[in-house]
Amino acid sequence: MAPFAHDFPFDPAYGRTLDELLRIPAPPAPDGFDAFWRARYEEARKVATEPELGPLEEERDGVRIHGVTFTSVGGVRLGGWVALPVEEAAEYGFVIGHGYGGRREPGPDVPLPLPRAAAILPCVRGMGARGLQPGIPEAADAHVLYGIGSRDTYVIGDCVADVWCAASALYELVPGLADGSGGSGGAAMAGGSRLGYLGESFGGGLGALALPWDERFGAAQLTVPTFGNHPLRLTLPCVGSGEAVRGYHREHPEVVEVLRYFDAATAATRLELPTLVAAALFDPSVPPPGQFAVYNALAGERELLVLSAGHFEHAGAAAEEAELRGARRGFFGRRVRGGG
Template identity: 80%
Template sequence: MTSFEHDFPFDPSYGRTLDDLLRVPAPATAPDDFDAFWRARYAQARAVATEPELGPLEEERDGVRIHGVTFTSVGGVRLGGWVALPAEGASAEYGFVIGHGYGGREEPGPDVPLPLPRSAAILPCVRGLPTRGLREGVPDASARHVLHGIASRDTYVIGDCVADLWCAASALNELVPETDPRAGGPRLGYLGESFGGGLGALALPWDDRFGAGQLTVPTFGNHPLRLTLPCAGSGEAVRGHHRTHPEVTEVLRYFDAATAATRLELPVLVAAALFDPSVPPPGQFAVYNALPGERELQVLSAGHFEHPGRAAETEELYAARRRFFGAHLKA
């Protein structure tokens, strides 16, 4: 159990040791039509003509040229983001889809450099979130975004955000055909942190274009448990809503990252924290513990929290992901 000085009105380690966390399960049951629901959502997303448009060069660094991009997702929603292409016109040997946290993204930032050289990547902003996913009618603040459409599994924004990732993959495959495994290239890699980690756990089981994934401090794991744990992140808004709308538990069952992880058989690297005020560690570890396939765990002292060892742990994680994707993304 890791402890840091803090001023939160709760314990961000939730009294759990690492051994305790390694025993946190996924929810005991899933909806009978959980798989059918997600396969239908995936089929809908794959039917979208994403019509990606590459913008002018915005930046060149770390072996890639970074362009703006727009593409179409489900519901005809036009989204933006960035595409990183190998510098000097080299062909891409690997492709990545890179999710973001609940703050959105204003630039590619620390997601570049990419995990492997000679890679291309798409860094989408999912609907509603800054800066290139802003959409009228969809809240851009995490505490409101996480509740948008939550009355029904068919309208909950989280399902559409997962679809945005699938459509982003389609857009990358169209822009950079050598990243398309259907054309003989290696399968894609996925990286996502926090919000993007939870979305990745929900997205990856159904999409055979992906060959490996990294989920860092993933959210949405074991909602029944999360509803009992105070936090400083979007989960607190869900807890507050649940107090007056207890029926929301039936909707959340379809969007549980740990339940989805039980269906996730490709290799996954999970970085989970012992102390995290925004995404309770028990939910993070529930995602890792549920994985039935090849998996690796990188234990972080803390997530969503500045501490003296954070830079060193980040470098260790970057080294682990380079090794991990180098081993698992093969043609």
């Protein structure tokens, strides 16, 4: 069934057809799921992020890229990059999540899907050169287990808070995004918001967990999102961080009760924003059944782009990346109201 030759000791297509993937449900929410996340969100919104913009590091794709630092929950100071339009005031903003392993440079995340857009590209705690923190392991298979013994200490919850605080930092750096005055066009995305989210793999999973509770966002695009349907993921071998969780579960089966609060598919049942998901049929790192569980669970307007593979180099990868860039531009462009 696998569409690509490979040497993995398992089938990265997991024997599922597209029709079967489109029927994979989300697990039910545990007691207190919504209250848990709303409380975490309120805590993050109280943080004085105090962003500091660094000197210009690069100019390309119509934006000037600066380093940035900001404060997140627990007083943790994180870094990353901010992209600001060269020629016009920013009318839109994006928070751009990263994959496991973090980012050590802004990477190919620009050009942005809307003109006159600014973006913050944070490194969440423990990840990448600008998110490193004492005691939090940087390696994905160790990071994903950090604090996993309790829903209140699990690092994934703090990483979600880092996304919220990154949005707060961008609002402070580009005040027009928050007060509605941004730029000259007066256009906005869904619900009057000027803020969008982009996230891939780890960043896609964090987005699904973060966005249902944050009214500042108007639309989102998630690529091969992780953390979807943990009960099913625990049965599927992979080469990504999920395999570390599977190994931990074999020794600590009670961890399923913690994972229920960090299930991206469960959270997606609360996600009402227009959302474009790019999900892969073949992926050795993030099993496709979990990716499609996130898409299937979305509570609001949704669009799907099916990729032949994720986390896997293949002959058609460049063409699919170009198709995704075009789909992303069209998706956000259709959600702009009042101009833009």
